[in-house]
Amino acid sequence: GENVEQHPSTLSVQEGDSAVIKCTYSDSASNYFPWYKQELGKRPQLIIDIRSNVGEKKDQRIAVTLNKTAKHFSLHITETQPEDSAVYFCAAKRTAQKLVFGQGTRLTINP
Amino acid sequence: EAGVVQSPRYKIIEKKQPVAFWCNPISGHNTLYWYLQNLGQGPELLIRYENEEAVDDSQLPKDRFSAERLKGVDSTLKIQPAELGDSAVYLCASSLGTTSGDGNEQFFGPGTRLTVL
Numbered sequence: 670g671e672n673v674e675q676h677p678s679t680l681s682v683q684e685g686d687s688a689v690i691k692c693t694y695s696d697s698a699s700n701y702f703p704w705y706k707q708e709l710g711k712r713p714q715l716i717i718d719i720r721s722n723v724g725e726k727k728d729q730r731i732a733v734t735l736n737k738t739a740k741h742f743s744l745h746i747t748e749t750q751p752e753d754s755a756v757y758f759c760a761a762k763r764t765a766q767k768l769v770f771g772q773g774t775r776l777t778i779n780p
Numbered sequence: 781e782a783g784v785v786q787s788p789r790y791k792i793i794e795k796k797q798p799v800a801f802w803c804n805p806i807s808g809h810n811t812l813y814w815y816l817q818n819l820g821q822g823p824e825l826l827i828r829y830e831n832e833e834a835v836d837d838s839q840l841p842k843d844r845f846s847a848e849r850l851k852g853v854d855s856t857l858k859i860q861p862a863e864l865g866d867s868a869v870y871l872c873a874s875s876l877g878t879t880s881g882d883g884n885e886q887f888f889g890p891g892t893r894l895t896v897l
Contacts, residue, residue: 675822703885712784712871712888713823758822767836768886770822 671696673761675771690774692759693741699761702742708755754778784889792895798860801892805874814857815871862896869893
C-alpha cells in the first residue's frame, strides 16, 4: 500500500520568511495530493491540493509542487504570518484507495 | 452551511467499558470516513462508507470496533470493550461522492477525544 513520509517534523521560521515542507510517496499510481492544516485542538482543514496531471498549483501565499518522477511533493508558504503556525499534513491517494497521511510538520512562526 | 458534526467532543471512560461516537456529515455528502488520530500523528482511516455500504473497513479492528450508517446519513462508531491503547482522537469526515470518492475534498469534523483510564 501507499506510504507517505513527511519532513521536517518541526520547522521554525521568522515571520515574513518562507517555509517549505516536503513529502515523498511510494505508490507511483497515486494521483491526488492534498495538504491539511490543523491548529491545536481543531479539525484538519484542506488548504491546497494537486492532482497528478499538474506540476504546480498556487493560491495566494501557498503553493504546492509535484514531481511524479521522483515521487515527491512540497508545500511552500511565502511571507509567513503568525497565523500560519499549525501542524501541516500531506497526504496521497490513488483512485479508489484510501487517503494516506504523512506524520505531520509542526510549523512555528516567530514574530 | 453546517459542517461535519460529531459528539461527544470529549469522553473519559475506564478500560473494558463500551463507548460510542456519533457523526453527522455535511448534507448531500454520501461518502463518510472514520479516522483515528494519535497524538502527534496523521489521521489513519478506520472505515469508509459510500452511502450505507462500508467499502473499506480493512483497518477497523473488528474484534472490538464496529460501525454503522444505517440510512446512509449519520454514523456511529463503537468500541467494546475499550482498551488503554484506544485513547486518541476519533475524527469523522465526509465528501461528495463519486463511486470511489476520489479526489473530492474531505471535510473533517472536530473529533472526539477519547481517554481510557
